[in-house]
Amino acid sequence: MDSLQSLIAAEALQPIDPRVTAFAKTIVAPFGDTARAVIFYGSCLREAQLDGLMLDFYVIVSDYGAAYRAANKAGWMARANALIPPNVFPAAHDNLAAKYAVLSEADLARACSMQAGDVSVWARFAQPVRIVWSADADAEARAIDALCAAPVTLLRHAAPVAGSASADPLHVWRTGFTRTYGAELRAERGDRPDKVVDFAPDHYAAVGEAIAREVPDLAAMPRDEADARWAKLRARGKRLTVARLAKASFTFAGGIDYLAWKINRHAGTQIEIQPWQRKWPLVAALFLVPRLLKSGAVK
Known part of the structure; x- marks a missing residue:
């Protein structure tokens, strides 16, 4: 049986469209030695034709202050990134367009864990993603560790509120993604969480089985505690969406x-x-x- 670590690594390190890899390298170049990894995620990962779409990247850096100094960006951006992570910027390369978010390794680990104050990172990284660039083996390993934590965090939150057992083995995943979509200001239609799961059902089934083996107390959180956590995540998520939007008006032309x-x-x-x-x-x-x-x- 495959371990969670091996499943996530196999998914994240799959080959990707060479244009995406080249794009990631141009984005990360200004950050110099502070750049640690680039993660490609989102709906474009599920598309064969990328032209005309907006690609989504996370640029992982070692330290905000050093990263923004290396990129010759204003000092206030580092402080804003630390206060309300992440900062988001636009980019273009080879007729492709993207937005990229900047997050430190420490914030990435925290944002994928049960200590996260909102769902924005672990909800996305609980889905299949790709590590399209990494500085070295240690940076890659740290990114994979965070990517392993994200689906565990989602299922820990979802399992207590998923209700009675369903014939659908992906029921808990669907419940989790439905809840995370409700915990942010999202424009997607109501069937979007189902489509996320239906795109890669074998992946979610295998990851779910691995987590069930390796995390025996997955549904240990009492239902009332889980409901309270979701309510807090929803309230904070809505506020953070507005705050990040306001911040992006300064960083995102x-x-x-x-x-x-x-x-x-x-x-x-x-x-x-x-x-x-x-x-x-x-x-x-x-x-x-x-x-x-x-x-x-x-x-």
Whole structure:
């Protein structure tokens, strides 16, 4: 039987489109020796045609201060990254577009664990991802350790609230992803968590079996404690989404256009950004989010 470590490593280290690897190398180059790994994740991982899409990367660094100094970026960005991780930036290479988030190794480990204060990292890294670049074997191993922790964290939260046993062996995974989608401001339609699981059912079944063998107390958390944790994650997640959006208006050129594109793509809306909104993206975002919540475009 495969261990959790071997399953996650085999998935994360699979070959990927060479353009993605080349893109990751250009993104990480400015960070010099502080760069530790690049993780490719998200819906684009499930697409064969990447042109016209927005790729998603996490750049893992050793230290925020040193990383931003190496990249000749403003000092306040390092402080903002540490206060409300991650910072998000746009990038383009070889006719591909991406956004990349910057996270330290320490924050990556924490954000994938039960100590995480929100779901944003472990919910994404509980899914199949790829390590498309690493500085050395130690950096790769640290990234894989975090990627192993993420699905355990998801199932620890999901198992106590999943209800009675279901004929669907992936029921707990579906429950977990449904809860995580509800713990952020997300534009995706309600069937998105099911689609995430249905894309790689064999992966989730194998990882779930490995976790069940290696983590015998997976559902040990009492139901009322789990419900309270989910309520706290949901409340904090909504606030953090707005805070990160506000921060991105300073770090992400064209961020308001990306926000509109993302919502239109996933929610079927027809949002058009006006010139004044591009000039004042923070103000626009603060007006846009309540409107979208009221309409149900994001939840």
